[in-house]
Amino acid sequence: xxxxxxxxxxxxxxxxxxxxxxxxxxxxxxxxxxxxxxxxxxxxxxxxxxxxxxxxxxxxxxxxxxxxxxxxxxxxxxxxxxxxxxxxxxxxxxxxxxxxxxxxxxxxxxxxxxxxxxxxxxxxxxxxxxxxxxxxxxxxxxxxxxxxxxxxxxxxxx
Amino acid sequence: xxxxxxxxxxxxxxxxxxxxxxxxxxxxxxxxxxxxxxxxxxxxxxxxxxxxxxxxxxxxxxxxxxxxxxxxxxxxxxxxxxxxxxxxxxxxxxxxxxxxxxxxxxxxxxxxxxxxxxxxxxxxxxxxxxxxxxxxxxxxxxxxxxxxxxxxxxxxxxxxxxxxxxxxxxxxxxxxxxxxxxxxxxxxxxxxxxxxxxxxxxxxxxxxxxxxxxxxxxxxxxxxxxxxxxxxxxxxxxxxxxxxxxxxxxxxxxxxxxxxxxxxxxxxxxxxxxxxxxxxxxxxxxxxxxxxxxxxxxxxxxxxxxxxxxxxxxxxxxxxxxxxxxxxxxxxxxxxxxxxxxxxxxxxxxxxxxxxxxxxxxxxxxxxxxxxxxxxxxxxxxxxxxxxxxxxxxxxxxxxxxxxxxxxxxxxxxxxxxxxxxxxxxxxxxxxxxxxxxxxxxxxxxxxxxxxxxxxxxxxxxxxxxxx
Numbered sequence: 001x002x003x004x005x006x007x008x009x010x011x012x013x014x015x016x017x018x019x020x021x022x023x024x025x026x027x028x029x030x031x032x033x034x035x036x037x038x039x040x041x042x043x044x045x046x047x048x049x050x051x052x053x054x055x056x057x058x059x060x061x062x063x064x065x066x067x068x069x070x071x072x073x074x075x076x077x078x079x080x081x082x083x084x085x086x087x088x089x090x091x092x093x094x095x096x097x098x099x100x101x102x103x104x105x106x107x108x109x110x111x112x113x114x115x116x117x118x119x120x121x122x123x124x125x126x127x128x129x130x131x132x133x134x135x136x137x138x139x140x141x142x143x144x145x146x147x148x149x150x151x152x153x154x155x156x157x158x
Numbered sequence: 159x160x161x162x163x164x165x166x167x168x169x170x171x172x173x174x175x176x177x178x179x180x181x182x183x184x185x186x187x188x189x190x191x192x193x194x195x196x197x198x199x200x201x202x203x204x205x206x207x208x209x210x211x212x213x214x215x216x217x218x219x220x221x222x223x224x225x226x227x228x229x230x231x232x233x234x235x236x237x238x239x240x241x242x243x244x245x246x247x248x249x250x251x252x253x254x255x256x257x258x259x260x261x262x263x264x265x266x267x268x269x270x271x272x273x274x275x276x277x278x279x280x281x282x283x284x285x286x287x288x289x290x291x292x293x294x295x296x297x298x299x300x301x302x303x304x305x306x307x308x309x310x311x312x313x314x315x316x317x318x319x320x321x322x323x324x325x326x327x328x329x330x331x332x333x334x335x336x337x338x339x340x341x342x343x344x345x346x347x348x349x350x351x352x353x354x355x356x357x358x359x360x361x362x363x364x365x366x367x368x369x370x371x372x373x374x375x376x377x378x379x380x381x382x383x384x385x386x387x388x389x390x391x392x393x394x395x396x397x398x399x400x401x402x403x404x405x406x407x408x409x410x411x412x413x414x415x416x417x418x419x420x421x422x423x424x425x426x427x428x429x430x431x432x433x434x435x436x437x438x439x440x441x442x443x444x445x446x447x448x449x450x451x452x453x454x455x456x457x458x459x460x461x462x463x464x465x466x467x468x469x470x471x472x473x474x475x476x477x478x479x480x481x482x483x484x485x486x487x488x489x490x491x492x493x494x495x496x497x498x499x500x501x502x503x504x505x506x507x508x509x510x511x512x513x514x515x516x517x518x519x520x521x522x523x524x525x526x527x528x529x530x531x532x533x534x535x536x537x538x539x540x541x542x543x544x545x546x547x548x549x550x551x552x553x554x555x556x557x558x559x560x561x562x563x564x565x566x567x568x569x570x571x572x573x574x575x576x577x578x579x580x581x582x583x584x585x586x587x588x589x590x591x592x593x594x595x596x597x598x599x600x601x602x603x604x605x606x607x608x609x610x611x612x613x614x615x616x617x618x619x620x621x622x623x624x625x626x
Contacts, residue, residue, distance in 0.1 A: 006561050014301060021308065029322050036591030040315040040322055043579045047311065051304050058297060077560070084353045085556060088528075092346070092549035095532045100542040108529055115525045120356050131522065135529055147162070149537055 011059030018051035087119045103154025108136040160200025165216045171201020175463040187471045192493040194467045199497040206243040214345045219403030219439035222411040226431025241372035243436045244505040250437035251498045253389035254444025274585035275595045279605035281578045286612040288567040298563045306571020309334045329543035338544045343565045346552020352524035385437045392438035396445020403439040404573040410438030
């Protein structure tokens, strides 16, 4: 897909983002206490306006591309790519959840096994078990034993 | 200790320093100072290891090293990149030490004149490097930079103590941590890319026979003048309180790219792209000592911890320190030299072990990086919220990469944004809203001029690059 096609929806997305940002800034950040001083709202408003201008410029340049503009392309997302992106993101969110609830020692082997069996579709269970157990043990020894860094112990187990 | 903390994403050397300070209670002054400086120097140097090998900067100062260091590792030149990084780091550190010894008082006198307006102008100049990082589209680079600045806004406002866009949640008050954002933005898209390639693309042959080849003497000699220039940048930036390693590294990287005959090679594995930021961020170590020792002003969080260590031992930095405790100053010089020599030897020896990381199959390494991302994000502030944040930043990073918006300017916005806003507002609060503070200062005008020149040159060169 040509980049100017991407910009046709990316530009309006940025415009919406800028509008939402400005709305949130006005709604949630108070203005300056002294009129002559820039308060906590000044900089965020400026950034919202800058993004609005950039989004507008991107939208316009997508519909009226200049002849000298480089014609870069980007590939369309395939179903496999969508699966891997969503699975990886889901795995990271799950890791955060399990770290909090079950702690590092239980969460890590589960995540390693899920990554290898679920995303990479590996079926060598010896390798999966070895990596899951080995990685957990090495990280535990290094962080807790050597560096004395506290790792999550799990709310459900405490 | 510093080397280990610096090289592991999530564990900062400021943290290592804070952990070490209690151990210095029972020590004599000189060994205590040696321990703290060793951790500081080691941490600054160690950040490049994970930046080059894994594409995740170990410290914010190593963020600029990722751009060319990691592509070099992917091409099988990890040894050269690591070797060049450690040699450039040692050069930068020793160069700044020399400058500190010779020009301590003079540099301190100039640095102290930098008020909020001057620092604002300097940081704005730093932000102009976005234009250079924007690859082919300056518009996309500016969008990325603005998004980075917007992320920086979230959290507690330091000047007024007002929570900005936290929506009542306590975790959001701490804002978007720079390292958490960097782990997400740099590492997660890389993990996804590796998973996508698994089973579809043959593992690159070069990963199977990674060699610990060091940079040649010729390669380093060719970049000696660059190292001198970037070390000067680092020393100068370090001497200005409130700036620090990341700003120096980004400015040096941009300087190297701008003055190179082949700027198009940057971001693809150019050795100068490793040498420049590494010599600059380590030169900051000497630079930060200038205001610390001569004025008692710590330039960054790490030197603030060192200041604490000095105070514990009854040493009060300032002009009198040079009269009352001259032996401590000399011990400090010797400690820094020793720290750099030891780190040079340890890292050059360790390169052979470090590069073995790359002989691990990429998909296995990606699974290990998932765990490291989770642990690193958690360890920064012992916060599970940061692990969720890292995942979200990772998804954002991947989407932006797909629509060809570069992530480097986002990091730059996060690095520089806080200082930019704080100094801008402080300058106006101090002058009761008088904008003249920005154009009556010669130093500020100088940096504004440089910013305009940088942007102008970038627009000019991008127009020239386009086909007729």
